[in-house]
Amino acid sequence: MNTDSFSEENLVVADSDAQSKRRQFLRHGAAAVTGALAASAGLRSAIAATPTTAAEDAAPAAQGTLSIPPWSTQSGAQVGSHPYGTPSRFESGVIRHLRKTDKQYFSSSTRSPLQELDGIITPNGLFYERHHNGIPDIDPAGHRLVVHGLVQQSLEFTVNDIRRFPSHSQIYFLECSGNPGYTVHAKTAAEANGLVSCAEWTGVLLKTVLKEAGLKPEAKWIIAEGADGAGMTRSIPLEKCLDDAMLVYSQNGERLRPEQGYPLRLLLPGYEGNMSIKWLRRLQVADRPVHSREETSKYTDSLPNGKAREFTFVMEAKSIITSPSGGQQVEGHGFHEIKGIAWSGKGRIAKVEVSVDEGKTWQAAVLQEPVLSKALTRFVFPWQWNGESVVIQSRATDETGYTQPTITALVEVRGVNGTYHNNAITPWRVAADGKVTHALA
Numbered sequence: 001m002n003t004d005s006f007s008e009e010n011l012v013v014a015d016s017d018a019q020s021k022r023r024q025f026l027r028h029g030a031a032a033v034t035g036a037l038a039a040s041a042g043l044r045s046a047i048a049a050t051p052t053t054a055a056e057d058a059a060p061a062a063q064g065t066l067s068i069p070p071w072s073t074q075s076g077a078q079v080g081s082h083p084y085g086t087p088s089r090f091e092s093g094v095i096r097h098l099r100k101t102d103k104q105y106f107s108s109s110t111r112s113p114l115q116e117l118d119g120i121i122t123p124n125g126l127f128y129e130r131h132h133n134g135i136p137d138i139d140p141a142g143h144r145l146v147v148h149g150l151v152q153q154s155l156e157f158t159v160n161d162i163r164r165f166p167s168h169s170q171i172y173f174l175e176c177s178g179n180p181g182y183t184v185h186a187k188t189a190a191e192a193n194g195l196v197s198c199a200e201w202t203g204v205l206l207k208t209v210l211k212e213a214g215l216k217p218e219a220k221w222i223i224a225e226g227a228d229g230a231g232m233t234r235s236i237p238l239e240k241c242l243d244d245a246m247l248v249y250s251q252n253g254e255r256l257r258p259e260q261g262y263p264l265r266l267l268l269p270g271y272e273g274n275m276s277i278k279w280l281r282r283l284q285v286a287d288r289p290v291h292s293r294e295e296t297s298k299y300t301d302s303l304p305n306g307k308a309r310e311f312t313f314v315m316e317a318k319s320i321i322t323s324p325s326g327g328q329q330v331e332g333h334g335f336h337e338i339k340g341i342a343w344s345g346k347g348r349i350a351k352v353e354v355s356v357d358e359g360k361t362w363q364a365a366v367l368q369e370p371v372l373s374k375a376l377t378r379f380v381f382p383w384q385w386n387g388e389s390v391v392i393q394s395r396a397t398d399e400t401g402y403t404q405p406t407i408t409a410l411v412e413v414r415g416v417n418g419t420y421h422n423n424a425i426t427p428w429r430v431a432a433d434g435k436v437t438h439a440l441a
């Protein structure tokens, strides 16, 4: 590889007009400190032994309308003072949403602050959490995964053993089937739909590990069990295990967070979050499902006729406008970009439509790249707000042609006994004063 191509000079646009513009730009004192970091001069100042400040460089006349802020007149914090980086202290309000009743050890959850996030990747510290008996503190050295049952050979793995398999990385959303439940009193997007997040997961395809153990012909299901106090156990059809199911050890480049199942979790792309067993310790290959607590008393769908449907695996298409959304304030008439996220457990998002007139008419939003299968997709929609009270909402259609329903349409089919798999449209009302609230709450 020619390392010269990474040299400083090559990072600068070569044509002389651009060069002279750049010189002019650099002369503009304070602004140059941030600007220069982006341009190649940043490399030079980063290796310079003596710190320079904008104030030393600046010609007073070149300040435009800007005065010199205090942070441009002195060195910043010592390099290396944050061995593990954290957000700016001015972003300390961007945290997971915790209801008053959520701060306890047994069945509980926290929600991603969807209204504060951009793009499609959820930062690890803001990934939603759903725990049934708190967060175990597992020493990976003492953790084992056993694969047994209808296999040619039972196997026991350490985390390092699992890391020796060929690795696989993919971006997938994860959503709790209780997101958001059917009694909606949500003030914000986090409260309305914050039990969904999206990450780049790294691990090994489950089928690779199963192949190592060798499946017996009667194998049809896999029973997965967690090492937490809840002993979370779910039955998974073998087809899913031989398809895109993953054993995950990393999330967004770093090892899983304890909250997400450190040191090892199952990830079943597009399936209800509950089945992606965290702190995974056991995979039992079986010929039938086990009908565990989590697939009988919980995570079944109570139907209008009093019966319950077991095994609703796939999360259907959903979307939500995250900006402007509940709790926010639309400032000023004129242009605003409506932004949101869409996802489907069945594959790619094909289209998102936005209505800004209480659902009377719908227009196509722009899907931002990348549009990935079973991942969050970002959509944007240019909007002119004339200052009237309006209801804005989005609806997603996935590549199978399925379209996200209204809550009325959903309840017509499912009734009101159930608590899971509510993928209905979330409408927001923008009042004349710009205040945004949940239009159904």
Ligand SMILES: Nc1nc2c(c(=O)[nH]1)N[C@H]1C(S)=C(S)[C@@H](COP(=O)(O)O)O[C@H]1N2
Binding pocket: 127, 128, 129, 130, 131, 132, 133, 174, 175, 176, 177, 225, 226, 227, 228, 230, 231, 232, 259, 260, 261, 272, 273, 274, 275, 276, 277, 278, 279
């Ligand atoms: N061992 C174990 N696995 C578990 C759970 C749990 O409590 N224990 N919760 C499940 C539920 S209901 C969901 S929605 C997802 C949540 O994953 P997250 O906390 O990483 O967002 O994990 C699932 N896996």
Ligand SMILES: [Mo]
Binding pocket: 130, 175, 176, 177, 178, 273, 274
């Ligand atoms: Mo869940």
